Amino acid sequence: MGRKRFADMNCSVAQSLDVLGDWWTLLIVREAMFGTRTFGGFERNLGISKNILALRLENLVEQGIMRRVDVGQHGTRYHYQLTEKGADLITVIESLRQWSDRWVYGEGREPVQVVDKRTGQPIPPLVIRDEAGEPMSMGNVVVEPGPGAAPATRRRFGKRQQASPN
Amino acid sequence: MGRKRFADMNCSVAQSLDVLGDWWTLLIVREAMFGTRTFGGFERNLGISKNILALRLENLVEQGIMRRVDVGQHGTRYHYQLTEKGADLITVIESLRQWSDRWVYGEGREPVQVVDKRTGQPIPPLVIRDEAGEPMSMGNVVVEPGPGAAPATRRRFGKRQQASPN
DNA sequence: TCATTTTGGTTTTGTTACGCAACTATTATT
C-alpha cells in the first residue's frame, strides 16, 4: 500500500526525513552547496535520471528548501539555488560527511576536505556542546516532551521505558 | 534498473547515504538512541512492518552500526543495540532534529526537547566552528580534494566551476 | 499441564518508487 510517510509522527527527526528522506534528495542539496545550479549540472554531476531529478527539484522548491529563478532572457533558462532554509542543512550534510570519513573511509583516505580558507586547516568535527561551550557526554542529556508535545505523546513518554522491557 | 547505489561515488556524503539512506533506517537509529532494544519494541514504537524491520536490522548489523546480542536463556530473545559507530550518528540525528524544530515546527512547538540533565536547559544548536572554537561563516570554508581523492575526482574539481556555468 | 500469548521472524501478494530510453520544444552555437 505505497510507502508509509513520517509526517504524522510528531517527531522532529521523522519530519525531517519525511521531507529529505527520499532517495537522491540530500545528494541534490549537497551538490547545490558545492555550487551546482542548473538542471543539467545536477544531472551530469550526480548521474541521476531526468524524471527523478525533476520530481526532486519540484519537491525541494515546494518545501522552500530551494528556489527556481529565471536567468534567461526568454524564459527557458533557470537556476536552482538553496534558500536560507536549505542552506541551514549544512550541519546535516557536514555531520553525514564527517561520519563516513571517520567510519567508512578512515583518516587519511577522505575524498574531500572542508578547510578553513583563512588557515588552510580542515574544520574540526561537529560536537554537541553544553551552554558553556564544553563538549558534552551523552550521559548528561535527557529527552523530554517539548512545548508542542501532544497529550498522547506525553503519555507515551512515561511508558517508554516499559515498551521494551529487559 | 533497480535503484542506483551511491557507494561508488567517491563522496563521503554519498557513502553515508548509501548506508543510511533507505527508508526507515535513520528512524530505527533514532529509536535505538531513545532506548528501544527489542524487535517488537521497534515494531510497536515506529509502526514499521516486520519484514522491512527485519531487513533494516540485518543491514544495520552487517554495517556494524548495531549489534544483536542474545539475552535469552534458550537463544530466542535478542537485544539490538548501537555500536560505537552507531552511537556516533548522534550528530546526524541531532542536526536533523534541530533543523525541523527551526523550520517545520518552529520555536515553542517542538514535540520533544533534548536537555542538559545538570542544568535542565535545552542544549544549544549544533554549529560549525573553526579551530579556535568560534562559529564559522560559510564564506570562510573551501572544499578541496582530500588525501583519498581519485585522480579522476581531482580533475573534476578543477572543472567543477565550468560544469554549470553562469 | 495444557492452552494462550509473546517473541522474532519468513512468505506471499500487491502497490509505489525508481531507472532508462525515447521524445519534445525552445534557444544557443557553429
Add this chain to the structure above:
DNA sequence: AATAATAGTTGCGTAACAAAACCAAAATGA
C-alpha cells in the same frame, strides 16, 4: 541553416516497500 544544448515529459520495466498471513520456540496464565 544545421547542430547541439537546456529543461523537461512520457511510457515501460524492475526493485523497494507495505500489509497480512503464517510459523516455531519459549514464556505466561489458569
